[in-house]
Amino acid sequence: MSDNEKDRIFRAFDELLLRSLRLNDEAARAFLSDEGIDPNAVAEHGRKVGKRIAFLLKATQQQEKDAGLLAQALELLRVKVAENAERTGQVLQQLLQARKPQVQFRNLSEWTDEQVRAVLDDVDVVELMEALEREEGKQ
Amino acid sequence: MEVEPSIASAEEVSELFSSLDWDSLWLKMVSHTIATMRRRHRVRGTKEELLAHAYELVEECVSKVFVTKKRKWNKAHYPNAEDFLFDVIASLISAWLKSRQKKLKVTSDIEPEHEPSDVSYTTDGAVLVGELLKEVLVQLEAMGQEDDEMLIFNARVYDGLTKPEDIRDNIGMTATEYHNAVRRLDRKLQKIRAKLDL
Numbered sequence: 001m002s003d004n005e006k007d008r009i010f011r012a013f014d015e016l017l018l019r020s021l022r023l024n025d026e027a028a029r030a031f032l033s034d035e036g037i038d039p040n041a042v043a044e045h046g047r048k049v050g051k052r053i054a055f056l057l058k059a060t061q062q063q064e065k066d067a068g069l070l071a072q073a074l075e076l077l078r079v080k081v082a083e084n085a086e087r088t089g090q091v092l093q094q095l096l097q098a099r100k101p102q103v104q105f106r107n108l109s110e111w112t113d114e115q116v117r118a119v120l121d122d123v124d125v126v127e128l129m130e131a132l133e134r135e136e137g138k139q
Numbered sequence: 140m141e142v143e144p145s146i147a148s149a150e151e152v153s154e155l156f157s158s159l160d161w162d163s164l165w166l167k168m169v170s171h172t173i174a175t176m177r178r179r180h181r182v183r184g185t186k187e188e189l190l191a192h193a194y195e196l197v198e199e200c201v202s203k204v205f206v207t208k209k210r211k212w213n214k215a216h217y218p219n220a221e222d223f224l225f226d227v228i229a230s231l232i233s234a235w236l237k238s239r240q241k242k243l244k245v246t247s248d249i250e251p252e253h254e255p256s257d258v259s260y261t262t263d264g265a266v267l268v269g270e271l272l273k274e275v276l277v278q279l280e281a282m283g284q285e286d287d288e289m290l291i292f293n294a295r296v297y298d299g300l301t302k303p304e305d306i307r308d309n310i311g312m313t314a315t316e317y318h319n320a321v322r323r324l325d326r327k328l329q330k331i332r333a334k335l336d337l
Contacts, residue, residue, distance in 0.1 A: 002235060002309060004303070009271065009272065009275065009296070010328060010332050011178075011179075011335060012295055012296070012301075012324075013292075013295065013324065013325060013328050014174075014178035014179065015301065016291070016295060016301075016303070016306075016321050016325075017174060017325045018174055018175060018178065019176070019302075020303065020317075020321045020322065021167055021170045021171040022167055022171055022225055023314070023318070024167070024301060024314065024315075024318040025163040025166045025167055026315070026318065027170075027318075027319075027321070027322055028159070028166040028167045028169070028171070028270075029166060030319075030322050031170045031172075031173075031282070031322065032169070032170050032173075033173060033328055034322075034326060035186055036175075036186050037173075037186055041164060041165055042165075042169055042170075042171075042190070043162055043165065043166055045170070046161070046162060046165030046166065047161075047162065047165075048279075049165065049194075049197075049198055050162075050165065051159045053156070053201055053202065053205055053206065053331040054156070056202070056206045056214065057153060057204075057206055057312060060206055061149075061153060062229070063203035064149065076149055078292070080298065092266055120215045135210045139331050
């Protein structure tokens with residue numbers, strides 16, 4: 001009989017220990033202490049990781065939200081350009097005035113999505129959508 | 140019958156993170172990772188090395204589940220989200236071992252997550268296993284094993300019980316009593332294992 005086969009007795013109890021560690025944080029703390037590792041230091045490190053993950057999670061959610069808003073703005077702009085390219089261009093230009101007064105453009109209907117996206121980077125997309133909706137109300 | 144997968148949405152994954160008892164989960168995941176490396180895969184290394192690797196792996200696990208969402212939580216398969224996280228970490232440990240096998244001294248083959256085979260006393264090796272078992276029992280007695288430790292030992296070896304809840308039900312222990320007794324029994328068994336050079 002090989003050592004590996006004999007070892008099965010001990011392995012069976014290793015699995016019991018592993019299950020305890022999954023289920024019980026006191027068992028986890030005690031195991032770490034037995035291994036010569038300070039459980040308080042591990043817990044402290046964990047809090048830092050938890051904060052980092054929470055921050056990254058929030059940033060990812062914001063990114064996803066921004067991407068969703070940009071897609072909505074792009075779609076609305078496309079519709080408005082099809083309805084009235086000149087007036088839509090004016091609305092967009094008004095919003096850009098504050099940040100980029102030198103920007104002038106025409107023929108919005110001929111712009112590619114990339115060109116529109118580049119301009120939208122300099123605009124508050126929520127404000128733009130509200131302005132476009134207001135224009136619709138006026139008509 | 141196979142259950143239809145039910146992949147959690149980004150919102151559900153975020154809610155899961157907010158609802159976790161993070162401090163407790165972190166301790167359980169780090170200790171479980173170190174124990175898996177040491178016990179299941181027989182990884183050798185200093186405690187500092189193993190702890191550093193455990194940190195990396197647990198962080199990779201939570202990042203893949205909660206931030207990049209590369210590992211999708213199938214709620215139908217894992218009604219308990221912690222089971223999912225522990226399975227993700229197990230697969231990351233296996234992948235890590237495969238990629239670093241040459242760097243670290245791994246003394247046994249990498250085995251996938253599995254239920255340990257039950258110890259069998261009816262094979263040709265019965266007498267030898269029986270002798271080994273006798274030896275383990277003698278040593279446990281010499282170390283002054285307590286009743287609850289012995290009850291767990293018997294439930295595992297003679298009754299073939301593997302699940303903590305089954306063992307606890309069988310011998311009527313609270314969860315805390317059970318986990319404490321398993322830990323004490325484990326310390327003793329590790330000493331015996333080292334003595335027997337297994």
